[in-house]
Amino acid sequence: MLRQARTLTRLFSTVKPYYEEHYQYPGNPTNEEFTKYMHQNRKVYVQDSTLFKPKEQIEFNRTGELVLFESEVWRNNPVYFPYPHCLPTLLIPFNLYMYLENPFQMLWNSSTFFLWGAILGIYPYFEHYYNLRFHINRLSLLRGGKVLKVEHSNITGYRWKTWIFIDEIHRxxxxKQTLLPEKGIDSKVVNEQGQLDDNVFIQVENFVDVGRNTKNCILTLEKExxxxxxxxxxxxxxxxEVDTSNFRINTLHTERWLEPSTNL
Known part of the structure; x- marks a missing residue:
């Protein structure tokens, strides 16, 4: 009886559900709009012809990766008292004294600025730690020569892995303010010993940082x-892009044990 009464109350309800057979979500094109887009004059995609052919045969590991660069970011950079990010912390005792003791008998709404000054004194630390997230720990070339695997970490040591396209890299x-002409084709990257002379900064058009896509992200390769x-x-x-047609895959455990990608 109660179930029938519940059904009868729906007849007197003023709220009517609206059903549509083909519901279009906001932003999704209709079939007519999509057909019109496909038939219009679109820009023809021109493939980039910049290709680098190595002199020697490329040797990938079993996962199809070639490690190009590796760095210990949190060992090469200061963590506890980075300069000049540690300078605002020198004002924390003064701000706390001015807020707690209040020697000038200031009003509470004026003395609160000293409390906020003490709290914001540690903000440069967080900015320094956040910027170190975009320092590359390991850079690997994938088989095919068009994609790079980037590994970066935070202060806790947790590593994230993401992939970027080589044609989206700009030197x-x-x-870190201006782009080098022609992607820095005339610039020097490594020295005679095969190592970096200075930090190398690159700008990536699309970089996925912890599941979020970042436009024009700046990555750093440390000289250490x-x-x-x-x-x-x-x-x-x-x-x-790298021509990887001449390659071989190393499957020997004795040699792979010494590879930098073994101990993750």
């Missing part, structure tokens, strides 16, 4: 890192 100047294949790394940083 930056040392001040180790370069394993200088010629390929120099070509990749300049935006050249």
């Amino acid at each position: 930056l100047s040392q001040d 890192g180790r370069v394993y294949h200088p010629e390929i790394l120099s070509a990749v940083v300049r935006g050249f």
Whole structure:
């Protein structure tokens, strides 16, 4: 009886459900709009012809990766008292004294600024730690020569893995403000010993940081890192795709034990 009464109350309800057979979500094109888009004059995609051919045969590991660069970011950079990020912390005792003791007998709404000054004194630390997330721990070339695997970490040591396209890489100047002409094709990346002379800054058009896509993200290759294949790394940083047609895959456990990608 109660179930029938519940059904009868629906007849007197003023709220009517609206059903549509083909519901279009906001932003999704209809069939007519999509057909019109496909028949219009679209820009023809021109494939980039920049291709680097290594002199020697490329040797991938069993996962189809070639490690190009590796660095210990949190060992090469100061963590506890980074300069100049630690300078605002020197004002924390003064701000706490001015807020707690209040020697000038200021009003509470005026003395609160000293409390906020003490709290914001540690903000440069967080900015320093956040920027170190975009320093590359390991850079690997995938089989095919068009995609790079990037590994970066935070202060807890947790590592994230993401993949970027080589044709979306642009070389930056040392001040990280301007793009080098022609992706820095005339710039020097490695020295005669095959290592980096200075930090290398690159700008990636699309970089997935912890599941979020970031536009024009700036990545850093530290000079303290180790370069394993200088010629390929120099070509990749300049935006050249690598010809991986001449390759072999190493499956020997005795040799793979010494590879940098073994101990993750």
